[in-house]
Amino acid sequence: MNDGGGTKIRILDSSEKLFGLKGFDGVSLRDITADAGVNLASINYHFQTKEALIDAVIARRIEPVNKRRYEMLEAAGPEPTVEQILEAFLLPAIELKATAPLGPLMGRVMTNPDLFVDRIFNVYLAPLAERFRAALAKALPHLSPEEVVWRLHFTIGIMSHQLLWGGIIERISNGLCSTKDREALIRRIVRFAAAGFRSNEN
Amino acid sequence: MNDGGGTKIRILDSSEKLFGLKGFDGVSLRDITADAGVNLASINYHFQTKEALIDAVIARRIEPVNKRRYEMLEAAGPEPTVEQILEAFLLPAIELKATAPLGPLMGRVMTNPDLFVDRIFNVYLAPLAERFRAALAKALPHLSPEEVVWRLHFTIGIMSHQLLWGGIIERISNGLCSTKDREALIRRIVRFAAAGFRSNEN
DNA sequence: GTCTATAACGGGATAGAC
DNA sequence: GTCTATCCCGTTATAGAC
Numbered sequence: 094m095n096d097g098g099g100t101k102i103r104i105l106d107s108s109e110k111l112f113g114l115k116g117f118d119g120v121s122l123r124d125i126t127a128d129a130g131v132n133l134a135s136i137n138y139h140f141q142t143k144e145a146l147i148d149a150v151i152a153r154r155i156e157p158v159n160k161r162r163y164e165m166l167e168a169a170g171p172e173p174t175v176e177q178i179l180e181a182f183l184l185p186a187i188e189l190k191a192t193a194p195l196g197p198l199m200g201r202v203m204t205n206p207d208l209f210v211d212r213i214f215n216v217y218l219a220p221l222a223e224r225f226r227a228a229l230a231k232a233l234p235h236l237s238p239e240e241v242v243w244r245l246h247f248t249i250g251i252m253s254h255q256l257l258w259g260g261i262i263e264r265i266s267n268g269l270c271s272t273k274d275r276e277a278l279i280r281r282i283v284r285f286a287a288a289g290f291r292s293n294e295n
Numbered sequence: 296m297n298d299g300g301g302t303k304i305r306i307l308d309s310s311e312k313l314f315g316l317k318g319f320d321g322v323s324l325r326d327i328t329a330d331a332g333v334n335l336a337s338i339n340y341h342f343q344t345k346e347a348l349i350d351a352v353i354a355r356r357i358e359p360v361n362k363r364r365y366e367m368l369e370a371a372g373p374e375p376t377v378e379q380i381l382e383a384f385l386l387p388a389i390e391l392k393a394t395a396p397l398g399p400l401m402g403r404v405m406t407n408p409d410l411f412v413d414r415i416f417n418v419y420l421a422p423l424a425e426r427f428r429a430a431l432a433k434a435l436p437h438l439s440p441e442e443v444v445w446r447l448h449f450t451i452g453i454m455s456h457q458l459l460w461g462g463i464i465e466r467i468s469n470g471l472c473s474t475k476d477r478e479a480l481i482r483r484i485v486r487f488a489a490a491g492f493r494s495n496e497n
Numbered sequence: 498g499t500c501t502a503t504a505a506c507g508g509g510a511t512a513g514a515c
Numbered sequence: 516g517t518c519t520a521t522c523c524c525g526t527t528a529t530a531g532a533c
Contacts, residue, residue: 100498116407118320121526132500137528139498204406204459205318214463222467240483242468247453247487254452257406261416265424266444281442285449285491292490302516323508334518339510341516 101139103129108150113198117147117205148212151202154189155217158199161185162221166228175290178228179283183252187282190256191275200257203249222249233290248286255282303341305331310352315400319349319407350414353404356391357419360401363387364423368430377492380430381485385454389484392458393477402459405451424451435492450488457484 107129111120122143126133140146165181166173173181186199202213222245230241255278262270272278309331313322324345328335342348367383368375375383388401404415424447432443457480464472474480 116320118318122528123526132498133527134501134529135499141528143527200406204402209460214466219467239468239471242464242472243483244487246456246464246467246472247484250453250456251449252452253456254448258411262444262448264416265421265448266441269441270444270448281445282449284494284496285446288490288494289487292486294486324510325508334516335509336511336519337517343510345509 100129100131100135103131104136104139104146105150105153108146109154109193109198112147112150113201116201122146150198151213154193154198155202155213158185158189159217159221163224166225173228173232175229175232175287176283178225178232179248179286179290180279182225182248183282184279186252186256187275187279190259197257197259200253200255200259203253204257229290236290244286244290247289251282251286302331302333302337305333306338306341306348307352307355310348311356311395311400314349314352315403318403324348352400353415356395356400357404357415360387360391361419361423365426368427375430375434377431377434377489378485380427380434381450381488381492382481384427384450385484386481388454388458389477389481392461399459399461402455402457405455406459431492438492446488446492449491453484453488 104125107125108120111124111128114120115124122133122136126136136143136146140149162181162185165184166178169177169181190197190199203209226241226245229245230236230238233241236244259272262272306327309327310322313326313330316322317326324338325335328338338345338348342351364383364387367386368380371379371383392399392401405411428443428447431447432438432440435443438446461474464474
């Protein structure tokens with residue numbers, strides 16, 4: 094069944110694809126081994142449990158994405174604009190979705206019942222959100238601290254929805270809108286969110 | 296076990312609560328009957344299958360919400376402002392979450408793998424989105440048709456995220472932000488999204 | 498490291514008495 | 516309409532040969 098090369102990687106790749114398409118509860122280990130062309134027991138050998146497999150699948154992608162977010166924010170200098178901050182936050186995630194074989198995995202992570210709150214939120218999202226919140230607060234000194242958090246929360250919502258249902262806009266719009274042009278997509282989101290952040294009242 | 300009153304309603308109420316908390320795949324029929332204090336077989340008697348139960352749970356809430364959305368849009372007259380349109384779209388859903396015992400059920404619906412695409416999207420969301428898209432296009436004549444759809448898509452993302460993870464902002468902000476004041480919440484979202492919609496470039 | 502076989506369990510659904 | 520008891524299936528996980 095197995096050609097001998099990279100069983101562990103193949104399990105991760107298939108898991109990523111299927112979890113993205115069907116959700117974590119919606120994919121059995123048998124679905125994964127069938128897609129990957131490996132044996133059922135090999136998952137237990139390499140990852141012990143399904144839960145640990147899920148964590149490994151997520152960590153493999155989210156860590157480089159967050160690293161790139163911090164790098165882009167640093168690269169924008171000590172006084173980044175709202176647009177630069179938002180792009181640093183959004184671009185790495187949107188690009189990943191387009192290039193890796195993950196389907197809407199990241200969106201799935203953001204919208205999964207227990208997983209998100211208990212394991213992802215504290216480890217990956219809370220420190221990230223705090224860093225970007227601070228940058229946005231500095232770039233928007235007239236905005237109340239409370240309102241900065243709210244607007245970041247709204248922006249995260251836009252991102253999650255795009256990661257999860259990016260393709261659906263082609264159906265909503267009867268083909269008028271396309272997600273092919275990633276640069277244009279990111280520009281659109283940044284423009285929309287930046288205008289929201291700059292809105293006057295508190 | 297059962298006191299004789301309203302078994303069907305109690306099943307719907309418990310299902311709504313638990314599905315909201317744990318997702319559709321994460322809740323078994325046994326979980327529901329335990330919470331509702333009814334017999335396992337009564338679910339099959341009243342709803343035949345789990346899938347039909349899920350549909351019934353959703354329909355019970357989404358239909359009045361959409362009805363109210365259309366009514367609020369009508370009530371705003373023939374030339375509603377962007378803010379009026381957005382409020383008509385957002386308020387009924389946000390209010391429902393706060394008043395019904397459903398937890399984040401509607402958010403769950405919006406982010407569930409198959410359910411959304413195959414059953415909810417065509418029946419409930421597509422006609423609604425088309426009606427509000429047309430209203431927004433009329434209120435924003437300088438915006439390209441394509442951009443209107445994109446920005447509505449972003450707004451739906453904000454709403455879904457709020458419906459699903461509304462409470463998390465209190466943790467992100469260490470208690471600074473609160474979702475208690477629903478009117479203020481709706482105003483915040485409307486203001487943010489309206490500014491995004493009014494952003495100049497196409 | 499990889500496989501077969503199977504254990505142990507929980508799931509949805511149903512039969513049939515009351 | 517409501518209950519008990521049960522069927523049958525798919526699930527995760529593991530034991531043990533190779």
